Amino acid sequence: MAEAPMLTVENLNVLYGDYQVLWDVSLTVNRNEVVAVLGPNGSGKSTVLKAIMGLAPVKSGKIIFEGIDLTKVPTHEMVAHGISMVLERRRLFTNMTVRENILLGAYHKSVNKDTRQRLEWVESLFPILAERRDQIAGRMSGGEQQMVAIARSLMSRPRLLLMDEPYLGLSPRIVKQIAGIIKQVNQEGIAVIFNEQNVQLSFGLSNHGYLLEGGRMVLSGTGEEMIHSEVIRRVYLGA
C-alpha cells in the first residue's frame, strides 16, 4: 500500500469578500516530492499556497498535513508543524541585515534551539550569505534576496516548503541557480510545492504538476504528461 500523502487539499474554496478565487481545488503532496502548481496570471495559484499557510480566507474545504487540519492553525504556528514558506517577491525584512533575516527564520520557540547548527547548515547551502551577513537585506540584488528568503524559510528545518513564484523577476542565470537550490533543498529531505507560470521551467524540477485555470484545477499529472497535454496548449495559447 502506498504511503498516505503528506499534504492533502480537498475541495478548497477561497473567497475574498464576494469574489471567489478558488473553486473546489484538490491536490496532494507526498513526502520528498516536488510539486508544481501551474497556471496563467490570475489563475489562483498563489492563493493555493497562501490558503495552505493560513494567509487566504478559506471558505470551505480540507487542508490536512500529517493528520493535522491546517485550516485551524494560525499562520504564526505553521513552523511548529514543520511548514515554512517563501513569500512572493521575497518579502524580506528590508531594514535588517542578512544575518538578522536568516536568524528570524528560527524565531518560533519550537525551532529556536540549536540555532547555531541550523545557521551552519543554511549557510553551507548558501555560502555567499555568510560573506554578506552584515549587509542590509533591502540593498541586495533580486537573486541574492531570494536566497536570503529561502535561507530564512529553511531555518525552521521544515518538512514541507511552500514557494510562491520563486522565479518571479529574476534573470535566467539566477533562475537556474535558484532551481539548483530547490533541488538541493529537496535532496535534504524537504518536500516542496511551488507555483510558476512557465511550464517548461517548472518541469525541470518537479515530478508532479497541477494546472489551474480561472481558479479551477483543470489538469494534473507528471511533467512528461503535462508538457504534451492539449489542455496546457489551450490554457496558455488559447488555442
Place this chain on the structure above:
Amino acid sequence: MSFAIFLEQIINGLIIGSMYALIGSGIALIYGTMRVLNLAHGEFYMLGGYFVFFLAVTYGLPSWLAIPVAVFATFILGVLVQRLTIHYLLGKEGWMFSTIAATLGLSIFLQNAALLMFGETFQSVPYYISGMLRVGDIRLPYQRVLIFVVAIATIGVMTYILKKTRLGWAIRATSQDRDAAAVVGIPAQRIYLITFGIAAALGAVAAAMLAPIYAINPWSGLPILLKGFVVVILGGLGSFPGAIAGGLILGIVEAIGVQLTASEWRDVIAFTLMIAVIWWRPWGLFGSKPS
C-alpha cells in the same frame, strides 16, 4: 545675549527635546508596527501624570517607587486600550480611517473620564530632587538634569530592546512585513498589544518627569500630542531613531527660536519647522522616500 545664556537655552531645549523624543517615539512605534495614528497618545501621557500624582502625592510613596509603578500601570492601560478598541478594527475594511476615528473618540472619552473622576483642578508633583548644578556661568536645576538622564536611559533601554532582544526583533520584523513575520512564527496580534503598552509607558515616563514642571490636568495631553506629531513628521513617521532625533531637534530649534523672539512664538516655531520639513522632505529626516 551672553554666550552663557545662549548655551543654557540650548541645554534647556535639549532637555525638553528629550521629552518630545519620548512622546514621539511612542507615536512612531505604534505607527511603525500597526500603521495606526494614535490620536489618544496624549491621554496616556495625561493619565501617566495622574498615576504619578496619586501614588507620589496622595499616597505619599517615594518617587523612585511611584514612578515605576505609574509607568507599569500605564503600560497595562495601553495593552487594555489596544485589546478593547484597535484590536477589533485592524485588518477590517476601512481600518485606516476607523482606527483614527476610534483613537480620536478614545481621546475625548479619556479626557472626560479624567475630568469626571479627577476634577478640573490643576495638580502638580513636588520636585524629585532640589538644588542647582553650576558649571561656570551655566546654572541648571538638578530636576532638569534628572529629566535628561532619565530620557537618555529610557532611550538607551528601548534601543537595546529593539536591537538585541527577541521581542525587539519581533517588533521590527512585524513593522517591516506583517505576513513575513507571521510566516516565521511571530504572532502579530501579541506584538501589537505589547507595542501599544510600551508606547503608552514611554508617554508615562515623560509625564512622570515633567509632572513637577507642568501642571497635570485632564487636557494636558493635547499640546503634548501635537508636539509628538511634529516630532514624528520631522523624523519620519514610524521611525524610532527618527523620533529621537526629531524630538531633540525640535527642542533645540524651539529654544533658540524663543530666545530670538518671545515665548508665545514657541508653537509657531514648532509648526513652521514641521511645515518646512514637509515641504522639503515629505517623508521626514529619517524616513525612507516612498518608492
